Amino acid sequence: MTQSHRLPEGGIVDRSRPLRFSFDGAPYEGYAGDTLASALLANGVHLVGRSFKYHRPRGIATAGVEEPNALLQIDVGARTEPNVRASVFPLREGLVAASQNRWPSLSLDAGAVNDVASRLIPAGFYYKTFMWPATSKAWLRYEHVIRHAAGMGRSANAPDPDHYEHQHAHCDVMVIGAGPAGLAAARAAAMTGARVILCDEHPVFGGSLVGASAMVDDGPAAAWIDATTRELKGSSLVTLLLRTTAFGHYDDNLIGLIECVGEDSADGAPRERLWKVRAKSVVLASGAHERAIAYANNDLPGTLLAGAARTYIDRYAVRPGSRAVVFTNNDSAYAAALALQRAGVAVAAVIDPRPDAAIDGQWPREARAAGLPIVPGAAVARAHGRLRVRAVDVVPLSGGAGRRIECDVVCVSGGWNPAVHLFSQARGRLRYDAEHATFVPGSALSQMTPAGAANGRFGLAAALDDGHAAGIEAAYRAGFAAASAPQPPRAAAIATGALQPLWSVPTTRKGDKRFVDLQNDVTVADIALAAREGYRSVEHLKRYTTLGMGTDQGKLSNVVGLALLAEVTGRSIPEVGTTTFRPPYSPVTLGAIPGHATGKEMEPTRCTAMHDWHAERGARFVNTGLWKRPHSYPRAGESPDDAANREATNVRSRVGIVDVSTLGKIELQGNDVAEFLNRAYINRWDTLAVGRCRYGVMLRDDGMVLDDGTTSRLAPTHYLMTTTTVNAVKVMQHLQHLLQIDWPELEVFATSVTEQWAAAALSGPDARRVLAKIVDIDVSNGAFAFLAVRECRVSGANGEIPARVFRMSYSGELAFEIHVPADRGRAMWEAVIAAGEEFGIMPYGTEAMSTLRIEKGHVVIGPEADGRTTADDLGMGSLVNAAKWCIGKPMLARAALSAPDRWQLVGLTAQDGAIMPRGAKIVADPDHALPNPMLGHVTSWCWSPNLDAWIALALVANGRQRHGETLWAVSPLANAKVRVTVGPPCFIDPEGGRLRV
């Protein structure tokens, strides 16, 4: 087919760029500048889908975002997208489109049986019909069938191959909509020197003026659009965004925009861009949506809104049919009738319910002069046809015989609804405007100025005037005023006759369907049924009938629906009111909302200075918080667990090195640091000498353990505190809170230096020999005792590195922690590795580190200190200094915290060579009847290569009195029960001789 309905000239399509596409497998051709809908119409295709519930044949009804019918499945494979509105989707080369909700084919759809059986499935049927029989859970079976029958397209089941990005922006004046009002507003605002953003959902500027023959400033509208946009583009203070929909208004004038960047952009470009615009002031020039009139079979393909017909002719140079009937209750459709005639469509009749005398506006007069047959005081009562409208029955409203008029297109106009969505979202109140029979902005908002048709100011002259004034007002509210009042653009005003409200045309034939909401198959009868069943609130009506739901959110149907509800409930339209407008104004791709924050970028990743070294050595990484830490360094053919056991054994027998850069590090300075530490920690700090370190425990206010770590005194008034990796931020916040809120009188300053220092722990009997090779200080036991800190220089292949070396041990072996500025971390690490080679040094990961600390009975914040444990529970009660106050200490006096059945830290050794089950609980008798009294639980467990046994740390009731007892570790989940011996938590070198050598 070759564009049988394309006009030889006119429109904004580029006839030099034909584009091939397919619809339901058939090949077609359109032009660049077409939407998918205009290209289909250019090929004479009206039938594009089946309706949601009744599977009735449906055509293209509109030329914009409000499209209820023409929802197509676009593309195949991973890029396929359902429910794409053909009326706004730009045509592109090779596009594959398909209709939805039909089987086996669009023209012969088995689901259409629903239409015949429609009396069985009225509005809300699923709330009632399928509840029977009440006892058999029948609903669960019905639901399966209904789910299968309902729904529209199919979503892709492969990952989205596209990506989406975010853009923040700020402006003084945000203008939404680039029709005549929006362009005039943007121009006026820009003249004041304000920063302006102008967006429009269409690919071209001009809105309703595009392709129209109107005159602005005594010239063709196209020339005015061109000159205005050129002027705006020339300003560095103006941002113009096409194919960009303002979908939501949020607090403080945050406007959400979605920009279609498109598939034809440069490689790697995002498919869509989500804009978050913070505007000082907003001009809402979003235009208006035309609405239909409900009559029998008003959903037949070939039925479209009169304004849409005009748009297809003017903008896309497409003739929507051969013989048209226009059905309107207002003047605007006469312009469409004239356009139809110009496009070579035979206008069989213009049906107008208004009396002849009332049809006297400028366009009706021009229509009369052009010889168009006008039928006053009449309405279209019924359309005929199967897959396309074939004829309509026209009846006089005064009664009497009707007549049938053959046609293949019906163009309907029931009036216009301002697109007040964002005004309502911004908490603006709406007012019913009886003259135009619609809701218009009814209150003034300080941050948003509606303009043009969105403000109920219809017609080009009013739109230009209103837009210009709104632009000046919005700029003024943002603090900008023009030096001299600029002239508004001018157009001739067109005299318009009054609209006569008409929501539906009465019918006497049972089974006639007069559709209000085409997308949800809601009819006039459904609204009457809902009212009869007591759903008198418009919100209830919406939920009961689904009126106004779906992708179009009732842009055509809402006002008609609530007017009909008013009629049947005997109330006025303002009494019934509108449903709440909520974002988004039109559908937003889900992927655009997270943008790039998906998959691996869902959260940021932190890498230590030695990360690449670990990766190059085949380290298997594990996430600790946001950090990547080496779990172990498996060699070829070695499992990660075997590697960890090898690494742990090597630390006890020779020497190992582990990256501990992730530990939280906080530096404290000031004259009151010791006093501050005394208050924050359970133990004493005023006795700590310069050059010494001490282990400390912090409590929460309720006495439970918050965090632990060491603090070192680097200089008289300069300390370094370390925290656990996971609590680094929490402890910093805790300290800042104490310093800023609780004790501002203390002269203490704190800063996080976690990022400043790369750190490695060198552990094992040979640690001193390795360290001695690379530092410029005496590291003998006499000169550098346990829990001392020294500043020195580490020398390696890449020169000397200033370092802080701490003699402290987590592994229980002779150990040193070496801290160097992070930019020298890898150089330090490589220097240690090189020096340790002759001693058999091995890097070790978090798994071996965990094994070593379990063997030593060192607690970890989380597993052991789980927020319910006191220092005493963990065996550190003696650290609580009796002579001083500290945070949490008063609460330790609670009787429950010294009860004899407190769970206390113990060590467990599995007997009989059994494997310690994960997450085991501790019981006295594994075969006790359920519920089996629980004595405690395992907190950490591992295979100990140094003890050749499975061991664990556990919290056990009165655990310290149970050393030597045999209990059971049971895991009902793993169906495991293991006999365990209870003992002290420290399995290796409890006297600490190894770490003090």
Next chain:
Amino acid sequence: MSDPTANVTDWTSVGRYGASPPGVMLAEATFTAAWNLQGDTSRAPFGGEANRLFDLALPTAPNTTARRAPLTALWLGPTSWLIVASEAHALTDFAAKRDALNAAGGALFDVTASSIGWSVGGPRAETVLAKSCPLDFHARSFADGVCAQSVLGHVNALYYRRNTELFTMLVARSYARGAWKTLCRSALQYGYDVLPPFAF
């Protein structure tokens, strides 16, 4: 969801990427020292001592900076500044200055290795920064010499407008890899040059 740019790393090293002429210039901003200075300027003798030690009047208006090449003092909060030196001789004798400031009721922390610095310039710099940061970078609200702490995507960042043409920013070292990629990807729309490092 997969992202065709997710695993791309070859557009983060020196070179030209995307459209030409490029709209953005990116480079590492090098510095020899960055010290966090803390104290209350309204309490003597801290303010005078700090100004004397660095020969610089500390900026006390929020989000402002003071520059005396090769030193820049950036306001971080009412009692906190970052002093950055782009030449090695400009900040020396840390321990002595720390002791002097401690004695004067203030504090001085060496955070030189904590951050990575980047320069972002070119006609599209403001727009590119605004892809991952909600601040308004337009010269009317982010004038020359202004600094502000905000985010770059998920990560904290300190932004500083050195002049009309050039922003400099600091990001914590451990996050820098991902943040740099975010910045490069943001710049791809307008095309960008990654230049060799130059001084803060």
